[in-house]
Amino acid sequence: MCTKAHCYIIPPYLLEKLAKHGNRSCKRALNDTGRIAERRRSSLNNLLLRNQAEGSGERFVYDSQNQFEQRMKLVRQEGQDPVEDESVNNAYDTSGFVRKYFQETFGLNSIDGNGLDIISNVHYGEAYNNAYWDGDEMTYGDGDGKEFTDFASAIDVVAHELVHGVTQFFANLEYQSQPGALNEHFSDVFGTIIKQKYLEQDIADADWLIGDSVVTEEFPGVAIRSMKAPGTANDFDTQPDHMDNYYNGMGDNQGVHINSGIPNKAFYLCCLEIGIDDCALIWFETLKALWRTSDFNDMVETLVSTAQQLISEDKVAQNAVEAISMSFSQVGLTPIVV
Amino acid sequence: MKYDINIEGGFTAIPKRFEGEVKLGKDEEKEMREAVSVTQQDNSQLRDGFTYTVKFTDEDGIYESQFNESNLPKKIRHFITDIQKGNN
Incomplete structure (x- = not known):
């Protein structure tokens, strides 16, 4: 039997072959091995190695204030009333809708199944025509106003980025x-x-x-x-x-x-x-x-x-x-x- | 100093290229060359981030490097933003 702990010393190509033959513990080990190696490189490994307590997937929305910085100013968090900034409210509402869909449809507790907090950054950069997932949180630009507009206000964009998180935690598909x-x-x-x-x-x-x-x-x-x-x-x-x-x-x-x-x-x-x-x-x-x-x-x-x-x-x-x-x-x- | 900047990927996956020439002070040119030369930490969990291929050419040589959202030096980031806004 191949357990998660034993699989860490098995070469990835062998894990891959076993995973292809339907061995789910080997598939998990393969994905975890890759993810942990990546995390080590990004110095977050210590956090990952701990057994984290299950969270409740709370939403946090930060305003980047048109700087190229994340988590600059917390402007709304779980349970708080709407604010004047519609981008903030839209990011809050749409990420909540995505969370609810996965919870009600598949019984998934947030994007990792373990209640990971859902963190959004809006108004990122200047005329920034993009939205991305960075392994921990989402970041949305306002668009340049010429060809693109606020990425945080589009339900499909928000869902797309959050699902990159789901994929990271459940399959960790390589990005190439x-x-x-x-x-x-x-x-x-x-x-x-x-x-x-x-x-x-x-x-x-x-x-x-x-x-x-x-x-x-x-x-x-x-x-x-x-x-x-x-x-x-x-x-x-x-x-x-x-x-x-x-x-x-x-x-x-x-x-x-x-x-x-x-x-x-x-x-x-x-x-x-x-x-x-x-x-x-x-x-x-x-x-x-x-x-x-x-x-x-x-x-x-x-x-x-x-x-x-x-x-x-x-x-x-x-x-x-x-x-x-x-x-x-x-x-x-x-x-x-x- | 001549610049050639390619931006690829991102949620839209529509590539953009900026080519041109700017007049910078000696110190600023040096800062730009150094920014391109420094090895940056990568974040391989980035999804939908842009990839920036940055190339500077001056009388001393060609300086080229590739960055992503997590490791693009601030100096280069602001340079690109200025180009996009038409300030350079």
Whole structure:
């Protein structure tokens, strides 16, 4: 038997092979090993090695006051009344909605399952056109006002960034090449699911766009990405929707935001077949089963085995495996179903 | 001093490139060269952060380095912000 403690001395390539064969303790050890090594490098290791008490996922919103600094001024925390600054209130409300979705849907206590506090920084930098997750917290720019506007006020952006945290704690997918594209894919998947829940849409009403509310009228496009039609959201959108057009370049960490279009399209197609809630459950359970170096084929294989398990428990539609097979076949990733 | 700055990645993943030339004082040029030369600690858990490839060229040579959100020197950060605002 391979326990978490024993696996630390086993070489990562062996852990990976065991993880691919479904050994979940080895997968956990593989992910933990990578995460701990990274943490050591960033000098936070001592905090991680402690057995942390379960928290309650409280929200803290800081105002960066247009400086390139995080945690500058705490302006709102859990339970406090709204403030005058709408960016602060939006970051507070939307991160609360994401937390509630994961709690009510999957029983997840905050983004790490252990009640990690949810920390947001708004008004970061000057005319800063970005939002990011740094391993501990989210940071949002106001946008330059010409092409982009407040990133903290968009539910799909907030969900996307928070799900980078979920992915970090449950699969720790590397941020390059195919594992990186999967990392982006999961953030777009739950970004779009949570956006539809927030807007009380069904899949027929939804636009399947990511970041449509952070682009201005001057921006040459309607959004940052499209799950329904990758590559069409704006003039710069080069996302492929099929493996035939897979990006092999070195840019964007070997295309993490580019090749995510391929599984994104498959997710959209699968939702049309079995609905977004069944897909959400299958994708979430799959995320938990993946490991640091998982590639597209690993994910498809895991989606199929996860769906088979969930069908046997009567938790998803009986045609879920067929829906996954058909959806991924259409983007050039035909799974082998046994 | 000539500059060539590539910004990649980020949530939007829309690359930006800034090329040009600025007149800086000797001390400021030295500070910029030193900022590019210093090795910075990395944070590999960054997701959706920008990657900054910064290249300066002056009469003495070419100075190039790559940074991310967690290790971009303040001096370079403010230089890029000024360029974006059209101040340089």
